[in-house]
Amino acid sequence: MDQSIFSDLLMILCALFIALSLFMSEIARMRFLFIIASIIFLLYGFTVSSPVIIAASCIFTAINGYFLAQIPLTLRKARLPGKLVDIYKIYKNHISTEEFVRIMEEAENKTFMKETLIDQGEVIQKLLFLITGNVNIIKNGKIINTLGPGNFVGEIGILTGNKSLASVECKGIVEVSMWNKSIIQHESKLRQLISINLIDKLVYSSEQHDLEDSHNP
DSSP, X not given: OOHHHHHHHHHHHHHHHHHHHTTOOSHHHHHHHHHHHHHHHHHHHHHTTOHHHHXXXXXXXXXXXXXXXXXXXXXXXXXXXXXXXXXXXXXXXXXXXHHHHHHHHTSEEEEEESOEEEOTTOXXXXXXXXXXXXXXXXXXXXXXXXXXXXXXXXXXXXXXXXBOSSEEEEEEEEEEEEEEHHHHHHOHHXXXXXXXXXXXXXHHHHHHHHHHHHHOO
16 A cells, blocks of 8 residues: 555554544543554554654653543542432433532532422423432323423423423422522533433323323224
8 A cells, every 4th residue: 555545544544543532421441542642653653753743742642641540530529319320310411420529519408208390380490300219290280291200390390490390299208409599690511411301201291191092092
């Protein structure tokens, strides 16, 4: 293969791995792809006999390798409490462990037992996130849904400022994390998690509706 063509291919591969790294929410994966890109760039430096590129690639690889090696230590410091482990699995492709722990630490935690968390028609002041237990979503006296751990409650009302369209009542003991509006406004990752949960709810609702239609031709 012609050397110039080989050099061009190396640069294309390098650019490809850098581009892929930009789509990674997990820091470890991003660092790993950066390392691959810098090694390819190092090979490119040898093909064009450029000491500057070779030196820069070695430095870049060493820096990313160092921080990649530190990530396990960081993850140990940010270890999730047991009750959040399964909940984090729902969102792990969208947020790092460190970010999830940080957001949860900003929340106010409370435990309720057979109480009404939100009344239909009230203006919602805090976003609720279910940690343990289940709640019934009640509209006009009828249970329309039941939500469990990992679900947000009252998200539409607090994001839009509109009154709640339904009541939320605990089924037994329920532990929730709560954030006020000011925290939601500056936490883009929290808003992203809300969007993901809303989409999941819409998909589930659509599937249930289709199932009911199939049973009632």
